[in-house]
Amino acid sequence: MNTLTTNKLPKNPRQQPGRPPVARKRNALSKGHLPRWALPGIAVGSLILGAAGSTLGGFSVVTFAIYTAIIFVVASSTITTLVEGARRGKNALATHLVYAAFLLALIPLASVLYTVLEKGLPGINTHFLFHSMNGITGATDNASVEDGTPVLGGAYHAVIGTLLITLWSSLISVPVGMLTAIYLVEYGKNGPLARGITFFVDVMTGIPSIVAGLFATALFAVLMGPTARMGIVAAVALSVLMIPTVVRSTEEMLKIVPNELREAAYALGVRKWRTIAKVVIPTAISGIASGVTLAIARVIGETAPILVTAGLANNINVNVFGNWMATLPTFIYYQILTPTSPTNVDPSIQRAWAAALLLIVMVMVLNLGARLIASLFAPKKGR
Amino acid sequence: MSKRIDVKDLNVYYTNFLAVEDVNIEIEAKSVTAFIGPSGCGKSTFLRTLNRMHEVIPGGRVEGEVLLDGDNLYESGVDPVTVRSQIGMVFQRPNPFPTMSIKDNVLAGVKLNNKKISRSDADALVEKSLRGANLWNEVKDRLDKPGSGLSGGQQQRLCIARTIAVKPQVILMDEPCSALDPISTLAIEDLINELKNEFTVVIVTHNMQQAARVSDKTAFFNIAGTGKPGKLIEYAETATIFSNPGVKATEDYVSGRFG
Ligand SMILES: Nc1ncnc2c1ncn2[C@@H]1O[C@H](COP(=O)(O)OP(=O)(O)OP(=O)(O)O)[C@@H](O)[C@H]1O
Ligand SMILES: [Mg+2]
Numbered sequence: 001m002n003t004l005t006t007n008k009l010p011k012n013p014r015q016q017p018g019r020p021p022v023a024r025k026r027n028a029l030s031k032g033h034l035p036r037w038a039l040p041g042i043a044v045g046s047l048i049l050g051a052a053g054s055t056l057g058g059f060s061v062v063t064f065a066i067y068t069a070i071i072f073v074v075a076s077s078t079i080t081t082l083v084e085g086a087r088r089g090k091n092a093l094a095t096h097l098v099y100a101a102f103l104l105a106l107i108p109l110a111s112v113l114y115t116v117l118e119k120g121l122p123g124i125n126t127h128f129l130f131h132s133m134n135g136i137t138g139a140t141d142n143a144s145v146e147d148g149t150p151v152l153g154g155a156y157h158a159v160i161g162t163l164l165i166t167l168w169s170s171l172i173s174v175p176v177g178m179l180t181a182i183y184l185v186e187y188g189k190n191g192p193l194a195r196g197i198t199f200f201v202d203v204m205t206g207i208p209s210i211v212a213g214l215f216a217t218a219l220f221a222v223l224m225g226p227t228a229r230m231g232i233v234a235a236v237a238l239s240v241l242m243i244p245t246v247v248r249s250t251e252e253m254l255k256i257v258p259n260e261l262r263e264a265a266y267a268l269g270v271r272k273w274r275t276i277a278k279v280v281i282p283t284a285i286s287g288i289a290s291g292v293t294l295a296i297a298r299v300i301g302e303t304a305p306i307l308v309t310a311g312l313a314n315n316i317n318v319n320v321f322g323n324w325m326a327t328l329p330t331f332i333y334y335q336i337l338t339p340t341s342p343t344n345v346d347p348s349i350q351r352a353w354a355a356a357l358l359l360i361v362m363v364m365v366l367n368l369g370a371r372l373i374a375s376l377f378a379p380k381k382g383r
Numbered sequence: 384m385s386k387r388i389d390v391k392d393l394n395v396y397y398t399n400f401l402a403v404e405d406v407n408i409e410i411e412a413k414s415v416t417a418f419i420g421p422s423g424c425g426k427s428t429f430l431r432t433l434n435r436m437h438e439v440i441p442g443g444r445v446e447g448e449v450l451l452d453g454d455n456l457y458e459s460g461v462d463p464v465t466v467r468s469q470i471g472m473v474f475q476r477p478n479p480f481p482t483m484s485i486k487d488n489v490l491a492g493v494k495l496n497n498k499k500i501s502r503s504d505a506d507a508l509v510e511k512s513l514r515g516a517n518l519w520n521e522v523k524d525r526l527d528k529p530g531s532g533l534s535g536g537q538q539q540r541l542c543i544a545r546t547i548a549v550k551p552q553v554i555l556m557d558e559p560c561s562a563l564d565p566i567s568t569l570a571i572e573d574l575i576n577e578l579k580n581e582f583t584v585v586i587v588t589h590n591m592q593q594a595a596r597v598s599d600k601t602a603f604f605n606i607a608g609t610g611k612p613g614k615l616i617e618y619a620e621t622a623t624i625f626s627n628p629g630v631k632a633t634e635d636y637v638s639g640r641f642g
Contacts, residue, residue, distance in 0.1 A: 189441055260478040264542070266439060268492040268549055269468025278495050282482045377482075 032083045039076060046072035069100050116357050123151065123354030132157035133314040133331075138341035141348065151347040153340070155355045157316040158331035161231065162362070164320050165310065165327055166300050168235035169242055174292055176239070177246025184247070185254040186276055204244040212240040213305025220309075231320030234310035234327075238299040245298060249291025253284040286374035293370030297363050303329040328359045385583045386452040386469070386552040387412040388433060393449065394612075395428050398442035402428045404612035406447075408602060415575060415584045417594035417621065420604030421636070425613030426587045427475075429604070430555050433585065434470035435463040451552070468492070471551035475558040477538035479530035479545070486526040488541055489513060492549035508548055516544035517574050536567025543574065553583040560593065572597050591637055595625050603633045 050068030073096045081089025136153035188194025216237035220228040257280050265275040311324035332352045339348035388410040395403040403425035410416050418426045431437040432445050449456045456466050479488045489509045493500050513519040518540040560568040575597045588594050601624040606613045617633045628634045
């Protein structure tokens with residue numbers, strides 16, 4: 001490498017104006033340095049080479065991207081090694097590999113978003129948002145396809161169903177989960193009961209969602225007869241899936257609240273439960289809120305447990321304690337699998353994609369909401 | 384507004400490990416008492432038994448009596464919460480509540496206990512406590528800002544303000560200056576001198592000069608070896624401990640010839 005340290009230094013950019021440029025001795029501490037345009041240059045070069053390489057075997061975006069990435073990573077790290085030394089070369093290699101991994105992980109996400117937007121947006125309109133499938137039959141779809149009129153029928157009932165069922169399952173699982181976590185961290189002292197609970201929470205984490213659905217159906221069958229299908233049954237099934245996530249995340253958050261804060265409160269003559277309610281939980285609330293949101297996001301897209309617990313409905317039902325209910329996932333499932341009009345499936349497919357878009361938007365709004373809550377409650381910093 | 388403490392035959396355990404053995408000590412009301420001794424000899428452990436904070440640690444238990452003006456803290460039926468509201472504590476590391484403003488930190492003892500307090504009373508209490516902790520002038524313009532935005536020394540004085548706001552009889556301090564610069568340390572030493580007019584103060588310190596400067600009486604704790612329990616070796620007027628101690632070990636320790 002030492003032969004290369006004689007590389008010409010780039011002009012000192014901080015040279016003061018007015019001072020005559022003196023012939024300056026090379027800084028003994030510095031090595032060769034790539035000029036600023038080098039990396040973009042290498043990137044452009046690898047783009048061209050990548051394009052050329054992929055046309056050889058029939059151009060496709062995938063091979064183009066892969067060739068470009070490989071050429072860029074190899075070229076940039078080699079050139080950096082040659083000019084700036086082995087350590088910087090390794091650094092460049094690692095950095096660019098990390099970027100490549102990041103982009104790779106982003107591709108499916110971007111592609112999903114793009115597809116859902118492309119196929120879902122045409123179906124989104126006020127009619128779709130505020131009407132149910134009540135009275136929409138194969139004949140309606142056939143008519144709208146033949147006459148070229150807008151597709152009728154919407155997902156309003158499914159949106160209502162999703163919101164209500166998720167709300168009720170959160171109402172059940174957030175208190176249960178948080179209280180369990182509080183017991184485990186603040187009172188359990190790692191005793192036999194606490195260890196038992198932890199074990200069963202771990203087991204619960206692994207329950208397949210359809211089993212949770214069957215459990216809820218069986219439970220309500222015992223309580224109310226074998227045909228009990230309604231929103232609350234689905235909510236119970238989803239809570240079985242949510243509770244372990246809520247317990248786990250709340251537990252982690254409570255554990256990182258420093259003990260000093262608890263002791264400070266005790267030393268002021270504050271009771272233990274008040275200390276937990278007013279010092280420990282507020283300190284951890286932002287983490288708990290995002291944990292709960294993740295738990296909700298996990299169950300909001302569940303299909304199987306809903307089908308076996310709440311059935312499917314075409315009309316609006318706001319009563320979780322009676323009659324069948326639809327949610328967005330079951331709506332999508334049925335629109336795709338059994339199109340309303342078997343001969344003209346396009347309206348059903350359009351409705352399914354629009355509902356998928358709605359579902360993604362709901363999860364995103366939920367995440368943003370959690371961030372908002374988190375930042376509102378976060379321990380305040382600064383002066 | 385201040386009470387004396389008498390400790391009789393106190394043994395302190397962590398589960399089965401005897402950490403402090405057979406302490407007898409009388410602490411006068413409205414005085415400053417310093418605990419000194421080598422690291423690990425049980426000063427913090429013993430201090431925490433004086434307001435029943437020791438039992439917060441899993442396995443922590445105590446044998447013997449601690450009398451606050453004659454009432455045994457460890458009698459069955461005594462609520463540790465009552466004890467702690469009469470005997471406050473300031474910790475080694477400043478620990479203001481991060482979710483609360485400066486003002487709420489001072490009012491924490493009141494607010495966390497859901498006691499009703501009128502706005503004007505609250506403001507008066509905040510000002511009085513912050514003045515009592517020599518912090519008022521530095522923070523009076525930003526009472527609504529978070530307590531964690533203060534410097535370490537200011538945070539420690541905020542913790543002292545928070546402690547005196549609940550009007551305890553006794554204030555325990557575990558190395559309150561060990562994380563502070565000399566100027567903040569002096570501020571807190573001055574403060575201790577003032578607190579003595581109203582409260583009984585017990586302070587643990589590693590700093591001999593500090594013990595000599597602030598305390599009326601000094602207790603020297605020592606430990607025979609690792610795994611052995613800590614013991615109270617000598618307890619006397621501070622001047623006696625530093626100039627004319629009765630025990631060889633004390634003399635070695637205060638003169639720096641320890642070990
Ligand atoms: N939570 C604990 N569990 C078990 N043993 C402990 C615990 N805390 C302290 N000890 C032990 O009790 C003894 C006394 O510790 P303590 O913290 O009271 O010493 P100290 O005099 O305050 O020391 P320092 O001056 O370093 O703060 C030590 O042997 C220590 O290892
Ligand atoms: Mg200590």
